Amino acid sequence: MISDSLQRALIAHLESWGLRRFTSDDAYFQWQRQLLSAQELSALHGHVERKRQGSAADEVAFYDATAHPRILPVLYSQRYDYYLTIGSLVASRIADAQTVLDFGCGVGILTTFYAKRFPHIRFVGVDRSAVSISQAQDKAKALGLENLRFDCREVAREPLPGRFDLVVATHALVQVEQDPGLPSRDWTTFERAHDVHQQSQFEERTGIGTRLDRLCAALSTPGRMIVFEKTRQLSRRVPFQRALTGRGLSLVEQPEPIRYRLVEEIADDGPFYLMKNEGRERLAWDESPEPDEGLPFNPSVTKPAAAGSDEPLYENHHASAQAAWQRLHNRSIVKETTKTETDGRQLHVEFGRSDEGRYLYCANTFDRRQLVIVEPARAAMLDAYYHEIAGG
Numbered sequence: 001m002i003s004d005s006l007q008r009a010l011i012a013h014l015e016s017w018g019l020r021r022f023t024s025d026d027a028y029f030q031w032q033r034q035l036l037s038a039q040e041l042s043a044l045h046g047h048v049e050r051k052r053q054g055s056a057a058d059e060v061a062f063y064d065a066t067a068h069p070r071i072l073p074v075l076y077s078q079r080y081d082y083y084l085t086i087g088s089l090v091a092s093r094i095a096d097a098q099t100v101l102d103f104g105c106g107v108g109i110l111t112t113f114y115a116k117r118f119p120h121i122r123f124v125g126v127d128r129s130a131v132s133i134s135q136a137q138d139k140a141k142a143l144g145l146e147n148l149r150f151d152c153r154e155v156a157r158e159p160l161p162g163r164f165d166l167v168v169a170t171h172a173l174v175q176v177e178q179d180p181g182l183p184s185r186d187w188t189t190f191e192r193a194h195d196v197h198q199q200s201q202f203e204e205r206t207g208i209g210t211r212l213d214r215l216c217a218a219l220s221t222p223g224r225m226i227v228f229e230k231t232r233q234l235s236r237r238v239p240f241q242r243a244l245t246g247r248g249l250s251l252v253e254q255p256e257p258i259r260y261r262l263v264e265e266i267a268d269d270g271p272f273y274l275m276k277n278e279g280r281e282r283l284a285w286d287e288s289p290e291p292d293e294g295l296p297f298n299p300s301v302t303k304p305a306a307a308g309s310d311e312p313l314y315e316n317h318h319a320s321a322q323a324a325w326q327r328l329h330n331r332s333i334v335k336e337t338t339k340t341e342t343d344g345r346q347l348h349v350e351f352g353r354s355d356e357g358r359y360l361y362c363a364n365t366f367d368r369r370q371l372v373i374v375e376p377a378r379a380a381m382l383d384a385y386y387h388e389i390a391g392g
């Protein structure tokens with residue numbers, strides 16, 4: 001679906017912004033030190049730290065500082081693969097729109113690409129960082145883009161300017177990265193209760209409620225919306241999806257989890273959603289955990305560990321550990337603890353026997369699942385882990 005010519009055009013566009021692709025931290029940081037002074041780097045680290053605290057003012061200060069032409073290419077090069085991946089996914093879904101809003105457009109790296117690629121479409125980029133918007137305006141002027149304008153506004157305070165048949169928000173709706181989301185009903189399940197109060201608290205503390213209301217109000221009928229946020233964790237994905245469905249949005253295509261590179265690190269992000277605000281719902285919203293890389297549970301392949309080795313017979317730290325635990329044969333619990341931790345999450349730890357061996361199982365209401373099986377002779381090791389976890 002994504003053509004080579006689109007990718008090539010995007011690569012050339014990122015180059016025109018001075019962005020470079022790195023796959024090694026050493027090479028990237030060496031380049032960073034060549035381009036920025038120690039003073040600039042220390043100021044930048046200060047902004048990153050303050051942004052982490054989560055106040056809106058600190059976030060705006062961070063985006064204002066990083067929009068500076070000396071900092072911009074250096075910092076945004078870390079997101080090179082993000083731009084390539086998300087820019088391609090969005091651009092390949094834009095062609096039949098007439099008016100597009102890019103909410104939280106930042107310095108306009110992607111907005112200017114879309115506008116250049118689709119001269120027949122009118123684009124508006126909105127952001128609350130004044131320096132980012134001024135940088136975006138300069139770039140649009142330099143590229144001679146007449147189908148694009150940028151507008152500086154805080155959507156928590158004022159509505160969006162106009163109505164659009166496509167609204168795009170990528171990494172702009174759920175900025176509070178440390179918000180854990182919504183807990184499951186209890187440790188035995190991944191299901192979330194339909195609790196209106198919990199949902200509205202999530203939307204309020206992450207700011208996503210107001211932002212989505214504004215975006216929906218700016219969407220023509222019929223209209224489409226593309227969103228891509230840090231909502232890969234089930235506990236965040238569920239309330240995020242409920243916020244979307246609660247506003248009458250339905251899926252046009254199956255949401256796609258996205259993996260991209262941040263220099264050396266691999267980011268598992270998204271999913272990428274394309275939705276519409278009118279018409280019959282065809283696709284169901286999925287509230288179950290993603291298929292994971294947990295070892296398939298097959299008792300016949302659990303082998304005795306080598307003498308002297310601490311290696312377990314079976315180990316799974318993913319959601320699929322729950323199904324493996326349920327399939328243990330002749331499971332009998334030796335000891336178990338279920339407790340509520342200080343942050344409200346419920347934790348269950350269980351040490352027991354089964355035909356497959358001695359096992360330790362851990363589960364909590366934020367989707368942690370862990371199953372370890374060892375030979376009976378190594379039970380003391382699991383017993384020690386049990387007390388460590390149960391004791392907090």
Ligand SMILES: C[S@@+](CC[C@H](N)C(=O)[O-])C[C@H]1O[C@@H](n2cnc3c(N)ncnc32)[C@H](O)[C@@H]1O
Nearest residue numbers: 104105106127128129153154155156170171172
């Ligand atoms: C991580 S950047 C993403 C930029 C761009 N969308 C991209 O994909 O690269 C998030 C942007 O959203 C903007 N933003 C966050 N909350 C906003 C709000 N309430 N009103 C306007 N802009 C906002 C921030 O200023 C920031 O520039």
